Amino acid sequence: MSIGIVSQGHALGRPVTVAEAAERYGADERRLAGLGYRRLHRADDGEGLTDLALRAAESALRRAQVAAADLDLLVLALPDVPEYLYWDAAAALQGRLGATGAEAILIAQACGGGVTAFDTVAGRLATHPDHDTALIVAANRITEAYWDRTATGTSLSSDGAAAAVLRRGHGSGVWLATETLSDGRYADFMRMETGGAARPFRADAPEPAVIAPLIERMDTFFEGDGRATYDFMTLMHARNREVLERACARAGLTPGALERVLYLHDNIGAFRDLAKELGIPLEATNAEVALSMGHFGPADQLLSLERLSAAGELVEGDTVALLSMGTGMHWTCTLLRI
Numbered sequence: 001m002s003i004g005i006v007s008q009g010h011a012l013g014r015p016v017t018v019a020e021a022a023e024r025y026g027a028d029e030r031r032l033a034g035l036g037y038r039r040l041h042r043a044d045d046g047e048g049l050t051d052l053a054l055r056a057a058e059s060a061l062r063r064a065q066v067a068a069a070d071l072d073l074l075v076l077a078l079p080d081v082p083e084y085l086y087w088d089a090a091a092a093l094q095g096r097l098g099a100t101g102a103e104a105i106l107i108a109q110a111c112g113g114g115v116t117a118f119d120t121v122a123g124r125l126a127t128h129p130d131h132d133t134a135l136i137v138a139a140n141r142i143t144e145a146y147w148d149r150t151a152t153g154t155s156l157s158s159d160g161a162a163a164a165v166l167r168r169g170h171g172s173g174v175w176l177a178t179e180t181l182s183d184g185r186y187a188d189f190m191r192m193e194t195g196g197a198a199r200p201f202r203a204d205a206p207e208p209a210v211i212a213p214l215i216e217r218m219d220t221f222f223e224g225d226g227r228a229t230y231d232f233m234t235l236m237h238a239r240n241r242e243v244l245e246r247a248c249a250r251a252g253l254t255p256g257a258l259e260r261v262l263y264l265h266d267n268i269g270a271f272r273d274l275a276k277e278l279g280i281p282l283e284a285t286n287a288e289v290a291l292s293m294g295h296f297g298p299a300d301q302l303l304s305l306e307r308l309s310a311a312g313e314l315v316e317g318d319t320v321a322l323l324s325m326g327t328g329m330h331w332t333c334t335l336l337r338i
Contacts, residue, residue, distance in 0.1 A: 005173025009059025072213025
């Protein structure tokens with residue numbers, strides 16, 4: 001079964017320089033500059049995750065000349081809390097878009113959701129022979145009450161969304177394979193301690209507990225065990241390589257056949273570590289795009305794919321890997337032929 005990308009679209013928050021971000025969030029500008037980023041993007045106050053998703057979806061559909069009513073499937077990937085709890089953001093997007101004939105699916109596996117969404121589409125189209133057209137939307141909108149976009153993670157977090165229209169039998173941007181590895185031993189690593197059923201928000205404790213910075217979380221999770229922390233970091237790199245190799249094997253390819261590896265928009269050090277682990281030059285990744293935009297959660301790989309294709313750096317016949325990892329932990333890789 002052949003599934004290809006007909007068109008892409010995106011919606012971004014307003015650009016913010018590193019200096020402006022440092023001033024706004026009280027961060028150390030030298031530390032932020034050391035991450036390698038030149039800017040991030042922040043949505044306007046009041047603009048929610050599904051607002052960004054809607055803009056990106058409408059852009060992709062317009063470029064594909066596909067009406068929302070003609071969609072058979074809509075998949076929304078998100079990493080953070082959407083506008084409301086007890087609420088299906090995918091169904092809300094389907095309703096706002098007018099895609100009333102499409103099944104709506106929500107993927108909430110953090111930064112890997114936009115990459116695994118291809119597998120979700122392939123599976124649904126395989127079991128529904130009458131389905132032809134699908135829409136993937138990956139969106140990120142930082143909830144600043146819980147998450148410091150300059151300090152909580154290893155990247156500078158941006159607000160935005162990317163979308164792709166996929167169609168059965170389309171001959172470009174062809175899906176080849178997806179592989180995912182999961183390791184639930186680390187499921188508690190990123191959790192927020194309050195707000196869930198175990199410890200609900202309370203009227204006498206109105207201030208939410210923010211998610212601690214990465215180093216602090218790692219020290220707590222591994223109970224100060226430096227060796228365990230080192231082993232985890234080593235495992236993260238190794239699993240990136242393993243999931244990419246598995247995807248290549250499933251597609252009948254060797255990793256050397258890949259033109260580019262499009263990774264999540266992490267910092268420059270993470271990209272150098274990735275290139276070393278995979279044995280590829282840094283230029284064979286999407287590091288330059290990542291550092292010019294910031295980290296958009298599950299939308300990173302689609303945004304890089306669109307940017308590099310528009311710039312002519314990816315051409316017909318190239319094979320690319322969309323590679324990501326997300327808290328859970330999950331490592332995932334999708335291969336596409338341009």
